[in-house]
Amino acid sequence: xxxxxxxxxxxxxxxxxxxxxxxxxxxxxxxxxxxxxxxxxxxxxxxxxxxxxxxxxxxxxxxxxxxxxxxxxxxxxxxxxxxxxxxxxxxxxxxxxxxxxxxxxxxxxxxxxxxxxxxxxxxxxxxxxxxxxxxxxxxxxxxxxxxxxxxxxxxxxxxxxxxxxxxxxxxxxxxxxxxxxxxxxxxxxxxxxxxxxxxxxxxxxxxxxxxxxxxxxxxxxxxxxxxxxxxxxxxxxxxxxxxxxxxxxxxxxxxxxxxxxxxxxxxxxxx
DNA sequence: GTTGAGCGTT
Numbered sequence: 474x475x476x477x478x479x480x481x482x483x484x485x486x487x488x489x490x491x492x493x494x495x496x497x498x499x500x501x502x503x504x505x506x507x508x509x510x511x512x513x514x515x516x517x518x519x520x521x522x523x524x525x526x527x528x529x530x531x532x533x534x535x536x537x538x539x540x541x542x543x544x545x546x547x548x549x550x551x552x553x554x555x556x557x558x559x560x561x562x563x564x565x566x567x568x569x570x571x572x573x574x575x576x577x578x579x580x581x582x583x584x585x586x587x588x589x590x591x592x593x594x595x596x597x598x599x600x601x602x603x604x605x606x607x608x609x610x611x612x613x614x615x616x617x618x619x620x621x622x623x624x625x626x627x628x629x630x631x632x633x634x635x636x637x638x639x640x641x642x643x644x645x646x647x648x649x650x651x652x653x654x655x656x657x658x659x660x661x662x663x664x665x666x667x668x669x670x671x672x673x674x675x676x677x678x679x680x681x682x683x684x685x686x687x688x689x690x691x692x693x694x695x696x697x698x699x700x701x702x703x704x705x706x707x708x709x710x711x712x713x714x715x716x717x718x719x720x721x722x723x724x725x726x727x728x729x730x731x732x733x734x735x736x737x738x739x740x741x742x743x744x
Numbered sequence: 745g746t747t748g749a750g751c752g753t754t
Contacts, residue, residue, distance in 0.1 A: 490751090490752085492751055494750050495749080532750060532752090561749095567752085569753070571751095
């Protein structure tokens with residue numbers, strides 16, 4: 474068994490997960506296996522990798538078969554130099570299912586009156602207090618990056634779909650653009666500068682006036698009758714909906730989600 | 745090709 478995590482999680486019911494941090498981005502499970510296996514029976518080693526690039530995130534999970542061995546590994550490997558970097562080995566706090574882990578072992582429901590004296594030595598108990606602070610201090614950078622990236626991807630889509638979007642979103646972009654603009658055209662805003670150092674224009678482009686009724690061209694819009702006069706169309710529609718040709722009265726509660734766009738903004742010819 | 749504070753997959 475050289476390659477771990479090839480067939481997913483084997484069985485974490487009787488295994489103790491250790492979290493290995495501070496490992497190099499090039500360290501692989503194969504590199505950690507011999508190190509950890511030396512101190513105990515390693516059941517599985519898993520190194521989270523980036524979905525996009527597939528590179529390791531810089532930490533790994535080592536599952537031991539016995540807690541004592543895991544403890545020993547933590548004590549022995551914690552602070553060890555691996556690949557030129559000092560790795561940090563500690564018991565995993567959270568499980569794959571976001572479950573709490575106690576001393577590396579996932580807390581089971583059968584934790585009621587189990588032999589609590591089974592605890593060996595609360596040597597690493599001093600870490601718990603600090604752990605709280607750690608978690609509170611700041612989330613994980615990796616996580617943020619992950620989410621940010623995902624958002625960014627979506628952003629791109631949104632941008633492609635419609636240039637002008639919500640204000641908050643624009644705000645971010647505007648901030649930078651403004652900065653650049655200022656640098657680029659400083660003299661231009663000279664008069665403005667004199668009046669207001671740094672503030673939004675005195676004339677907010679807020680025109681919520683429902684003027685869209687001025688162009689009734691919408692009614693002449695050549696919209697195809699959703700009725701589906703042609704059999705083919707109807708068949709397709711039915712297939713899509715799957716059950717109700719008239720989605721209007723399909724939901725009793727009728728959540729007005731269909732018209733989830735109370736602010737159609739303006740269809741100005743921006744571009 | 746990069747970084748670095750942290751918790752996971754078929």
